[in-house]
Amino acid sequence: MFLINCPYCGERDQQEFKAGGEAHIERPKQPTELSDDEWAEYLFMRKNIKGVQFERWNHAHGCRKWFNMVRDTSNDEIKAIYKMGEKPPTQ
Amino acid sequence: MTKNLRVKSSEYIDETNRISFKFNGKTYHGFKGDTLASALLANDVHLVGRSFKYHRPRGIMTSGSEEPSAIVQVNPGTNRTEPNVRATEVEIYEGLEASSQNCWPSVEFDIGGINNFLSPFFPAGFYYKTFMWPASFWEKYEFFIRHSAGLGKSPTSSDPDIYDHRNIHCDVLVVGAGISGIMAAKNAAKNNFKTLLVEEKNELGGSTIYENNEFNKIDNKAPSEWLKKEIEELKNIKNLEIKTRTSVAAYHQYNYLLARENLTDHLEAKDKTNKIRQRLLKIRAKKVILATGALERPLIFNNNDRPGIMLSSAIKKYSEFYGVACGSKNVFFTNNDSAYESAISLYNKGINVEAIIDIREQSESKIVKKVKEAGIKIYWSHSIVDTTGYKRLNSISIMKLSNDGTSVTGSKISISCDCLGVAGGWTPAVHLYTQSGSKLKFDEEKKVFLPNKDTSEQISVGSCGGDFKIDEIVKNLNQKLKDSLNIKETDLDNIKVEIDQENSKRNIWLLPSDKPLGKTKPFVDYQNDATAKDIKLALREGFRSIEHVKRYTTTGMGTDQGKLGNMHALGIIADTAGVKMGELGTTTFRPPYTPLTFGTIVGRNVGKFFDIFRRTPMNDWHVENKAEFENVGQWKRAWYYPINGETMHQAVQRESKAARESAGILDASTLGKIDIQGSDASEFLNRVYTNAWSKLAIGKCRYGLMLNEDGMVFDDGVTTRLGENHYIMTTTTGGAVNVLSKLEDYLQTEWPELDVYLTSVTDHYATASLCGPNSKKILKKIIPDLDLSDENFPHMSFKETKIGNIQCRIMRISFTGEHSYEINVQASYGKDLWEKCIEAGKEFNITPYGTETMHLLRAEKGFIIVGQDTDGTMTPIDLQMDWIVSKKKYDFIGKRSLYRSDTMREDRKQLVGLLTEDPNEVLEEGAQIVSELNQSPVEMLGHVTSSYFSPNLNKSIALAVVRGGKDMMGKKLFVPMENKNINVTVANPVFYDEKNERLNA
């Protein structure tokens, strides 16, 4: 069970949070301009990395804020947490 | 003919407190402080169980939680019974009953024992190889296996005990209260760290607490004396919480540990009631100090599993701590000095020790000299080649061991004995360490896996960290504490330790016999009956990975997880495969370290607390009026209200008719309600719904459909504009939580520039839905001042008003197709509102109806229910709801997906109505639909999603999804059932009042 440092509330138990999949996939501003393939790329294709992964998390049973997390999926080490809209840390 | 083997009083046994208990139906006596194992041994009972596969008689091997063989059923036949309990961990109390498991009809005569004589036919993988083929025979095999095997019995009635969970946050958690754990906890707490010390036994002190060996001294005292004083001092230390009878089961990442605190298992039945039996401690520790000690290893030799063969350290503990002699003629078999300490312990208490068999050539330590002086015969360079005695050991045969340790020579010597202590060295208890994700390395010199790479804030101290001698333990513990806790001084700085312990050890994983391996039974896993022979067979058959060998031979797969024999299994694999132990890696230790009860895991979350449920403010009225309830998400919703013994069908037919003929009332409080405010609220709704919202006038309502980004229908509901920047959205009952989450997600991550605020107000309002041609008259009676004319209060509009003094919001909206009103009041007035409606409606025969009638009425109108008529693969176009999808809006969630080649296919499954040829035939929901009957295989065109007998149309109606259904209007199709084929015709899904005339009736 992770201990997650919510950027708004501080350290909380993992069971208060909900994982929201890969981060930094922006919804296209002009979907109608996209081909089926380009739209499918946005809609369906996600990475599943063994190693350092950028993820979205939500403090569902807390402040309900979404934020980003950098996590090593091989050992569950949380490397960084930052708010939505902030630049991802460079490795 | 039971003998009394209580040899000398022990301070841990209260001989004034005599306790009687039953084992296998027979009454025995022990004393307060005894475990079931020590009390049985004091009565000279060694045979306590049968092994899993061969049903070989098995005895007590250890004195702790690592016990593989002495597993018993506690309090059999009661609702407190528990299987697979280690006799070495059960503290006896007056009235305790226990019985052997895995034997039938009794432990003395076990029919499964025949497996032992058949054992040449039970090689490794036997079950996989035999019982898996032919598959149809499995049932026959299973009957035999289940009857003769199985580990214990689960209780058949509900558990009477209370269980609990507790969260603990501490600076330092110390696991294990041996000498290392006690000194670690003491120094942590003294340095102002909030410290928790947990110990699985009921006494502190570990093995040092009975360490009275004259050659070892701490500050010139016997180690036991010295440690007792230290323990006494713990009482005066602040910041320190001590929990005994508490076993850490799991060590997860981020220093999150689960421990079971045992509170009443050692008490008499009368003292157990109304107390918490076990508590699950959920511990978050900033630092973890593992002081879990080491487990003594057995030696692997032919027939090494007979009752009476025990760990040398266990014999010492039974003698020193419990004052019990495990035998009258004791022999030890060892590869190191520790058996000599056990021998001296017995000797000092006047217990007969016949001999020590040592596979080493010699040892020169003081303790060995003392044994020689005591006149105990030592056989150097000898090994045991066989043992005899079926239900109890009665002799061993030894032979001279060759220099390379792979064979035996010379003549066989037989030694008569009834107890054999084996000492194969020590295995650090690194189970919790590896559970945390930390990595081990193999120490070739010590032949042990040791902590290597810690993954969290943790240290391993004492023997679980690889220090076996007291001087090493104290020195290394001191340094580790200073480094880890960043402290300068400790109580350990000035301790003087004198010891006489030699590390000399001769390690042979599998000891040879004069017989070939195939004719011997050297057990590696005692509980699962895996022998060295089985492991070698697995390797011959091509298994290489440890995890595969383990599963194939079942080594380490028992309830004890092979705590005794795992290292030997690895050693034998390494030797046979010709690789180094370090290269093999180790098996993975998984939680729990010792088994947990289900009660502990679920804690208070049983019965009505198992899953939370929600009730509406009108719930009491529904109960008083005998409603049947159905679960909708977490809600308990009134389903139907049977009167005079009506069936569900009869009740629903009556309710449905009444709602259309006069008036009905539904508790709609469970609908999700989200308050939306902000200057961009209209724009936000434009983006999340498929239709347009900007032009909705204040005080008007509109139905909206919400899609997922993939274009599939996600939820629906009516949203009302309360003000310029203020809306109230309703969602489906089951969808409320997900809709709010999705809206929040888009607002926070995709459109943070929008000025919109969302608040869930589902629980804040109670809603009564009043419908039917007389609903207007009823509402008029309740609120005489409100102008209910169609001009002032038309369909799809909203009024904020008062019922007496109670503020209320009324929406004139309809899910039944009838003239109807949804009246919302603050939740606490819900029941009052409901009763007012019922009272006012009496003269119109107002009929309360439940969810089933609601479903029927909306089906007559062809209104969908998201989740019943849709399943995550239906677009609004598939639902023939093109009218609600705005063509003008540039974008909304899911819009682009409606133009994908796949979602634009004409032959997608589409929502249609179905009418049966026989109007009385009601289709089954979920039934498949085909267009051909005489074809095989035949394509399933779709399925029935909603089906009812309509009392208002007096015929059966159904909604269905059918491939290309839109263009099939009037086409005949078939619904094939088990015994018949039902003829149906595709119809318009709006069955009733197609022109919506009743809305303004």
Ligand SMILES: [Zn+2]
């Ligand atoms: Zn938070």
